[in-house]
Amino acid sequence: MTQKTWRVGVAGLGTVGGGLLQFLAARPDFAPAGDRAEVVAVSARSKSRPRTVDISGLEWFDDPVALASSPNVDLFVELVGGSDGPAKAAVEAALKLGKPVVTANKALIAEHGAELAALAEANNVPLLFEAAVMGGTPAVKMLREAMVGDDVVSVAGILNGTCNYILSEMEKTGRDFADVLREAQALGYAEADPTMDVGGFDAGHKITILAALAFGCAPNYEAAEIEGISEVELLDIKLAKDLGYRIKLIAGTSKTEGGVAVKVHPTLIPLEHPLAQAGGALNALFIEGTRIGRIFIQGPGAGAGPTAAAVAADIADVMTKAVRPVFQAPAGALKPFVAVDPAKSVGKAYLRIMVRDVPGAIAAISETLAECGVSIDAFLQKPVEGAGGVPIVLVTHATPESKLLDAISRIEKLQAVLERPRLLRVARS
Numbered sequence: 102m103t104q105k106t107w108r109v110g111v112a113g114l115g116t117v118g119g120g121l122l123q124f125l126a127a128r129p130d131f132a133p134a135g136d137r138a139e140v141v142a143v144s145a146r147s148k149s150r151p152r153t154v155d156i157s158g159l160e161w162f163d164d165p166v167a168l169a170s171s172p173n174v175d176l177f178v179e180l181v182g183g184s185d186g187p188a189k190a191a192v193e194a195a196l197k198l199g200k201p202v203v204t205a206n207k208a209l210i211a212e213h214g215a216e217l218a219a220l221a222e223a224n225n226v227p228l229l230f231e232a233a234v235m236g237g238t239p240a241v242k243m244l245r246e247a248m249v250g251d252d253v254v255s256v257a258g259i260l261n262g263t264c265n266y267i268l269s270e271m272e273k274t275g276r277d278f279a280d281v282l283r284e285a286q287a288l289g290y291a292e293a294d295p296t297m298d299v300g301g302f303d304a305g306h307k308i309t310i311l312a313a314l315a316f317g318c319a320p321n322y323e324a325a326e327i328e329g330i331s332e333v334e335l336l337d338i339k340l341a342k343d344l345g346y347r348i349k350l351i352a353g354t355s356k357t358e359g360g361v362a363v364k365v366h367p368t369l370i371p372l373e374h375p376l377a378q379a380g381g382a383l384n385a386l387f388i389e390g391t392r393i394g395r396i397f398i399q400g401p402g403a404g405a406g407p408t409a410a411a412v413a414a415d416i417a418d419v420m421t422k423a424v425r426p427v428f429q430a431p432a433g434a435l436k437p438f439v440a441v442d443p444a445k446s447v448g449k450a451y452l453r454i455m456v457r458d459v460p461g462a463i464a465a466i467s468e469t470l471a472e473c474g475v476s477i478d479a480f481l482q483k484p485v486e487g488a489g490g491v492p493i494v495l496v497t498h499a500t501p502e503s504k505l506l507d508a509i510s511r512i513e514k515l516q517a518v519l520e521r522p523r524l525l526r527v528a529r530s
C-alpha cells in the first residue's frame with residue numbers, strides 16, 4: 102500500500118496540543134493503515150511562551166484561520182477551545198477548503214455542531230471530536246459507531262472530573278464546597294475561573310453531544326437543563342449516605358414519547374450503582390439500549406496523555422478513511438430536537454426540609470405531600486449538630502416534576518418550616 106504523509110496543522114499548544122505534538126513527534130507512523138501524520142505548522146497566542154515541546158522547526162501562525170487555510174496543511178487539528186471566536190472561524194475555514202478537521206472542543210460542537218456537520222458534509226470531509234467527551238475514554242465512537250445496531254434509551258454519566266473530584270473530597274474529608282474548590286484550584290484540578298465546570302456547563306456541552314449521537318437529533322445546547330454543584334451542602338452528602346446514596350453530578354439524556362430530555366443535576370445515586378463507585382477525577386458513563394442492555398465505561402476524562410490519545414485516534418480515522426456522518430445520521434437527515442417539557446418529566450426526588458422541633462411538623466408535611474399527589478418511598482429524621490433546625494429527609498416515589506414543585510412551594514409556607522426545601526434528583530437503581 103502506498104504510504105502518504107499527512108501534513109498536520111495544530112492550533113492550540115496547551116495541555117492537549119502539547120500532548121499531541123509530543124506523541125506525533127515520537128510516533129508519526131502510529132496509524133494502522135501505514136500513513137504518517139507529521140505536524141508541520143502550529144498556532145497559539147504567544148510565540149515566545151516556553152513550551153513542553155520543541156516547535157522551532159515548525160511553521161508558526163499567529164492566526165489559527167491562516168494556519169487552517171495554509172496550502173501546506175492537509176489536516177487541521179483545533180485545540181484552542183471556546184464555542185466561537187478563532188476556534189470556530191478556523192474550523193469553518195478548514196472545512197470550506199475541503200480539509201479534514203479533528204477537534205477536542207465540546208463547546209464548539211455542542212453549540213454549533215449541526216451547522217458545522219452540514220458544512221463538513223457539503224465539502225465531503227470528516228469532522229471528528231472523540232476527545233470532546235470523556236477525554237481519553239471512547240464515548241463518542243461507541244455511540245456513533247458501535248451502538249448503531251441498537252436503539253439507545255438513555256445515557257447518564259459523570260462527565261466532569263473537576264466536579265467529581267470536589268464531591269468525592271467533600272464526602273471523604275467532611276470539608277465544604279468552597280474549601281475543597283480552593284484546594285482543587287491550588288492543585289490545578291480546577292480552573293481559576295471554575296464556572297464552566299462547577300456550574301455544570303461543561304457537562305451540559307458533553308451530554309448535548311451524546312444526546313445527538315444517541316438519538317440522531319441535531320445537538321441543542323439551549324434546551325439542556327443545567328444545575329451545577331456549588332449549592333451542594335455537606336449536610337446533604339451525609340444524609341444521602343444514611344439513606345444509601347452518594348451525590349454525583351450526573352449528566353443524562355433520555356428519549357420518551359414527549360421528546361428528548363438533556364439534563365445536568367447533582368443526583369443521588371444508589372451506593373451499589375457503578376456510577377456511585379467512580380470516585381476522584383474519573384469520568385464514567387452508563388448507557389442503556391433496548392437490545393444490548395446496560396453498558397458501563399469509566400476512565401480519564403482529561404489530561405494531556407489521555408486526551409491527545411483520543412485526538413490521535415481521530416487522526417487515524419481520517420487517514421484510514423474510517424469516517425461516518427458527523428453525528429449518527431447525515432446532517433440533512435438529523436431529526437429536529439424536540440425537548441421534553443421539564444414539568445412533565447418524571448423521577449424520584451430527595452427533599453430536605455428544615456423544621457423547628459415542634460409537634461405536628463411531620464404530620465403537616467405528610468398531609469401537604471398527599472394533597473399534591475407525592476408519595477414517599479423513604480423517610481429520615483435525624484438531628485444534626487449545628488444544622489439550624491431539624492432536617493426531615495424524604496425520598497419520593499417517581500413523581501412528575503410539576504407535582505414536586507407544587508409540593509415544595511406549599512411546604513415552604515408551613516409554619517414549622519424554616520426555609521425552602523432542598524430538592525435533589527434521585528437516580529433509578
Ligand SMILES: NC(=O)c1ccc[n+]([C@@H]2O[C@H](COP(=O)([O-])OP(=O)(O)OC[C@H]3O[C@@H](n4cnc5c(N)ncnc54)[C@H](OP(=O)(O)O)[C@@H]3O)[C@@H](O)[C@H]2O)c1
Nearest residue numbers: 113114115116117145146147180181182205206403404408
Ligand atoms: N485539558 C483537557 O484535559 C481537555 C480534555 C478534553 C477536551 N479538552 C478541550 O481541548 C481544547 C484545548 O484545551 P486545553 O486544556 O489544551 O487548553 P489550554 O491548555 O488552555 O490551551 C489553549 C491553547 O490555545 C491557544 N490559544 C488561545 N487563544 C488563542 C487564539 N486566539 N489564537 C491562537 N491560539 C490561541 C493558547 O495559546 P498560548 O499557549 O499561547 O496561551 C493555548 O496554547 C478545549 O476545547 C478543551 O475543552 C481539554
